[in-house]
Amino acid sequence: MNEYDSARLAAILELNGASPAFKPEKADIILVNTCSVRAKAEESAIARIWDLKKLKTENKGLKIGVLGCMAKNRGESLLKDLPFLDFILPPDEYQKLPEILFQKTEPAPQTPFAKLTNKYSAFIAIQSGCNMRCAYCIVPYVRGREQYREPSSILKEIESATVAGVSEIVLLGQTVNGYRYKGLSFAELLKQVASIKGVERIRFVSPHPIHYTSELLALLMSEKKIAPHVHLPAQSGSNSVLKKMKRQYTREAYLSIAEALRSFNPLYGITTDIICGYPGETEEEFKETLSLLQEARFDGAFMFAYSPREGTPSASEKELITEEEKKSRLQRVIDLQHSITLERAKLMLGRQERILLEKLSRRNSSEWIGKTGNFKKVIIPAQPSFKEGMYVDCVIEGLKGHTLQARTSTFNFGCTI
Ligand code: SAH
Ligand code: SF4
Numbered sequence: 001m002n003e004y005d006s007a008r009l010a011a012i013l014e015l016n017g018a019s020p021a022f023k024p025e026k027a028d029i030i031l032v033n034t035c036s037v038r039a040k041a042e043e044s045a046i047a048r049i050w051d052l053k054k055l056k057t058e059n060k061g062l063k064i065g066v067l068g069c070m071a072k073n074r075g076e077s078l079l080k081d082l083p084f085l086d087f088i089l090p091p092d093e094y095q096k097l098p099e100i101l102f103q104k105t106e107p108a109p110q111t112p113f114a115k116l117t118n119k120y121s122a123f124i125a126i127q128s129g130c131n132m133r134c135a136y137c138i139v140p141y142v143r144g145r146e147q148y149r150e151p152s153s154i155l156k157e158i159e160s161a162t163v164a165g166v167s168e169i170v171l172l173g174q175t176v177n178g179y180r181y182k183g184l185s186f187a188e189l190l191k192q193v194a195s196i197k198g199v200e201r202i203r204f205v206s207p208h209p210i211h212y213t214s215e216l217l218a219l220l221m222s223e224k225k226i227a228p229h230v231h232l233p234a235q236s237g238s239n240s241v242l243k244k245m246k247r248q249y250t251r252e253a254y255l256s257i258a259e260a261l262r263s264f265n266p267l268y269g270i271t272t273d274i275i276c277g278y279p280g281e282t283e284e285e286f287k288e289t290l291s292l293l294q295e296a297r298f299d300g301a302f303m304f305a306y307s308p309r310e311g312t313p314s315a316s317e318k319e320l321i322t323e324e325e326k327k328s329r330l331q332r333v334i335d336l337q338h339s340i341t342l343e344r345a346k347l348m349l350g351r352q353e354r355i356l357l358e359k360l361s362r363r364n365s366s367e368w369i370g371k372t373g374n375f376k377k378v379i380i381p382a383q384p385s386f387k388e389g390m391y392v393d394c395v396i397e398g399l400k401g402h403t404l405q406a407r408t409s410t411f412n413f414g415c416t417i
Pocket of ligand 2: 131132133138208
């Protein structure tokens with residue numbers, strides 16, 4: 001979501017005549033886009049902002065602004081803590097940027113809703129805000145009530161992205177599959193996206209388990225353009241913890257979605273988010289998270305120690321787990337998940353896969369990096385014809401760590417879309 005916002009901000013700057021500086025030392029404007037979801041994200045942003053202070057002595061005209069959720073969460077107090085900042089701007093006030101930076105008082109020109117993140121793939125936000133109020137989460141406070149974007153504007157944006165060469169579309173929202181607009185469901189929107197010429201792969205982040213309707217599941221199993229991968233945050237494997245978190249689903253309901261997807265395609269990629277050490281989480285409840293990992297056989301996971309966020313209901317819970325215990329539980333889920341990730345990767349060996357080439361490897365310029373439909377990273381020896389955004393048929397023949405190694409198929413009809 002933040003990458004998407006940064007791209008939008010870059011588009012606003014460029015529309016006002018600015019161009020990328022590539023190095024902070026060369027910049028006249030530095031905008032730091034921040035995240036508040038965990039304390040660590042805010043702390044590392046603050047450390048990065050302090051690092052920028054010295055650039056002001058070299059370039060007196062340099063303007064530094066802090067944007068994103070931390071600007072909303074900490075507000076004016078940021079200006080006191082970081083007195084060298086020129087301004088802060090929360091996400092709901094980005095339209096003021098031209099006035100602040102370029103003294104433009106006339107209404108901002110129509111900005112493209114999304115700037116492409118690269119040549120072949122585009123993030124398209126279809127929902128802003130969130131109405132869920134999970135007990136630990138700051139997002140609803142900093143991003144506001146949920147709003148869904150009008151389908152015609154979404155489809156128009158995707159059409160122009162495909163004309164510019166994009167073939168992979170990633171729909172974004174905090175509960176993206178809860179999308180609805182005047183009777184149009186998320187599944188119906190997906191169908192319309194899939195019918196656009198030039199769209200080859202569709203992904204969406206983050207869906208919420210309560211919005212897996214039978215209509216959506218049926219579409220995921222029949223529409224070939226929808227990639228066989230989902231990032232479906234589970235947070236915990238314990239029903240009592242899920243209840244305290246106010247997640248509104250049970251472990252069984254979560255697992256039934258995973259089971260439906262895997263019985264349709266055993267290699268369906270399922271990744272998740274896990275929080276360890278939620279207030280009051282007992283060893284038994286934590287073990288239920290470990291057993292969820294075993295049962296769901298996730299292809300990968302983002303795993304976090306619980307971080308209390310001021311103002312959220314769970315921040316006032318008394319039964320806190322010590323930092324040491326949280327760290328130890330986090331390490332236990334990481335260790336278990338790593339072994340499962342490896343096992344899931346091994347299932348790919350010997351398979352014929354169509355990968356989307358993303359970029360030349362930074363470590364080794366004779367190799368390219370690509371992604372399978374089920375969202376696994378693949379390394380493949382470079383060929384002169386390879387280009388960003390090209391689909392290449394390959395055979396998975398090895399593993400380096402968790403990363404798949406491939407060779408091009410002899411009957412390769414790779415093409416640029
Ligand atoms: N809307 C998404 C999640 C967005 S936040 C969803 O509901 O699935 C991204 C992830 O950050 C969450 O899935 C959760 O695992 C983690 N997270 C959010 N708040 C947190 C907190 N207070 N402490 C630790 N992790 C947190
Ligand atoms: Fe936060 Fe996601 Fe829950 Fe919304 S659905 S409150 S973004 S964790």
